[in-house]
Amino acid sequence: MLRLGEKYRHLVHGGGCGCQSLQVQQASLRLERLTRRALLAGIGATLVAGTQRPALAQAADPPPKLLFRQARLFDGRAASAGADRQVLVEGDRIAAIDGANNPPPDGATVIDCGGRLLMPGMIDAHWHTLFAAVPAQVAVTGDPGLIYTASTAEAERTLLRGFTTVRDLGGPVFTFKQAIDTGIIAGPRIYPSGAFITTSGGHGDLRMLTEIPRKAGELSIMEQAGGSMIADSLGEVQLRVREQLLQGASQIKMMGGGGVSSPRSPLDMTSFSEEDLAAAVAVARDWNTYVTVHAYAPQTVRRAIAAGAACIEHAHLMDEETAQQMAEKGIWLSTQPFQSTGDSAPLTGPSAVRFGQVIAGTPVIYGLARKHGIKVAWGSDMLFSPTITARQSVMLTHLSEWYSNADILKAVTSTNAELLALSGPRNPYAAKLGIVEPGAFADLLLVDGNPLENIALLENPEKNLAVVMKGGRIHKNTLG
Numbered sequence: 497m498l499r500l501g502e503k504y505r506h507l508v509h510g511g512g513c514g515c516q517s518l519q520v521q522q523a524s525l526r527l528e529r530l531t532r533r534a535l536l537a538g539i540g541a542t543l544v545a546g547t548q549r550p551a552l553a554q555a556a557d558p559p560p561k562l563l564f565r566q567a568r569l570f571d572g573r574a575a576s577a578g579a580d581r582q583v584l585v586e587g588d589r590i591a592a593i594d595g596a597n598n599p600p601p602d603g604a605t606v607i608d609c610g611g612r613l614l615m616p617g618m619i620d621a622h623w624h625t626l627f628a629a630v631p632a633q634v635a636v637t638g639d640p641g642l643i644y645t646a647s648t649a650e651a652e653r654t655l656l657r658g659f660t661t662v663r664d665l666g667g668p669v670f671t672f673k674q675a676i677d678t679g680i681i682a683g684p685r686i687y688p689s690g691a692f693i694t695t696s697g698g699h700g701d702l703r704m705l706t707e708i709p710r711k712a713g714e715l716s717i718m719e720q721a722g723g724s725m726i727a728d729s730l731g732e733v734q735l736r737v738r739e740q741l742l743q744g745a746s747q748i749k750m751m752g753g754g755g756v757s758s759p760r761s762p763l764d765m766t767s768f769s770e771e772d773l774a775a776a777v778a779v780a781r782d783w784n785t786y787v788t789v790h791a792y793a794p795q796t797v798r799r800a801i802a803a804g805a806a807c808i809e810h811a812h813l814m815d816e817e818t819a820q821q822m823a824e825k826g827i828w829l830s831t832q833p834f835q836s837t838g839d840s841a842p843l844t845g846p847s848a849v850r851f852g853q854v855i856a857g858t859p860v861i862y863g864l865a866r867k868h869g870i871k872v873a874w875g876s877d878m879l880f881s882p883t884i885t886a887r888q889s890v891m892l893t894h895l896s897e898w899y900s901n902a903d904i905l906k907a908v909t910s911t912n913a914e915l916l917a918l919s920g921p922r923n924p925y926a927a928k929l930g931i932v933e934p935g936a937f938a939d940l941l942l943v944d945g946n947p948l949e950n951i952a953l954l955e956n957p958e959k960n961l962a963v964v965m966k967g968g969r970i971h972k973n974t975l976g
Contacts, residue, residue, distance in 0.1 A: 567609035572909035572931040575902040585938040588967040617660025617939030619912035622875025629882040651683030660939040661685040668722040689749040690740035698767035699755035700724040746919040752789040753796035773803030785922040794818040812857030819864035830873040833894035841881040901951040938968040
């Protein structure tokens with residue numbers, strides 16, 4: 497059951513690698529005053545807006561059986577698509593795949609694909625569900641109900657771009673996730689990290705100067721809002737990790753070094769000691785899940801590797817020695833193909849300089865990953881602008897600089913699903929994702945064209961995605 501009231505402040509406050517700004521702190525003060533009545537008004541406005549677009553709104557219960565016929569099928573793993581395939585969906589799962597063109601089962605709804613390509617729903621391994629599309633000035637001056645409604649609308653837009661699952665790497669989206677899972681709002685499946693965990697002076701420590709020095713037993717504004725938690729001792733690290741896990745985190749996000757947007761955390765700095773990171777890893781292992789570490793500088797990445805982290809986020813400044821260590825130990829790299837300033841909301845001052853460093857490091861890191869055979873996950877890390885979030889699929893097609901179209905489609909489906917599976921028993925979803933096979937979730941996209949031949953088709957989902965299905969429910973169908 498969705499719980500309202502004070503906990504709803506988490507729904508409108510997010511954080512992460514790219515969304516750290518002082519404006520968010522000011523927004524938190526406003527969001528703390530958000531009432532149950534205002535939230536209900538926001539939810540109501542969203543649901544009313546949804547009824548005005550029946551072709552895109554979330555459907556009712558899926559039909560007991562639905563058959564996609566005459567499809568070219570990319571199953572998420574193969575390098576090519578099989579022609580003239582049928583895929584039967586029952587409830588929220590894929591029931592059967594047929595290449596013999598057998599007649600539809602009794603009572604089945606039929607979608608004639610007309611030779612279009614059917615593929616798994618896409619997965620974004622580095623997303624920020626809240627504030628992804630809310631400009632900073634709206635976060636500061638906008639009505640809290642508008643902020644919540646904007647985040648809800650963006651969740652639907654994310655889904656309609658074909659991203660049926662995201663790994664959320666900053667901010668407590670636990671209740672927002674519950675609202676999606678229970679069908680209150682439309683959006684992708686969420687693998688939540690909860691609050692990212694940082695140190696004093698680390699990326700995500702956005703305290704105002706009036707909040708320094710830190711006072712024992714008092715939380716900063718950002719911590720009260722649940723966006724991040726400061727941990728300056730081994731005991732605090734263990735406590736903060738456990739707090740996220742007990743709220744339902746599927747994995748833990750540690751801020752190992754500096755970031756682009758935090759005003760006082762340059763990219764070359766390292767935050768946690770190896771002992772602290774190892775303590776976080778140990779707690780996560782006790783819960784049978786894993787830690788991913790935000791890190792850019794090579795020494796920060798190496799410290800995370802030594803501490804036992806299973807995944808590194810970003811790593812755009814990584815060197816050859818570090819890449820070799822990652823490959824030898826089987827560490828995942830979750831990174832973004834940032835190529836220009838157009839891949840971010842406008843930045844100024846030190847943040848702009850740091851983002852320039854990240855852009856310069858993009859071809860280097862992908863070159864090292866390919867050379868050493870590192871396991872690479874793709875994520876977009878789009879933030880603070882509906883214009884930028886609309887480029888989510890463009891960030892995916894940036895990979896064509898280094899990978900074939902088939903490899904890109906595998907990366908955004910089955911490969912990213914392998915990373916999600918590291919959460920083990922903390923995986924919030926019971927069936928397989930990122931593949932088309934019997935028993936997997938019926939998260940399916942029908943593309944008007946063949947992205948195996950032209951990956952740029954995915955850059956225009958409004959035009960080129962004919963059907964978007966998540967869990968057997970059709971959220972978009974332009975075929976009638």
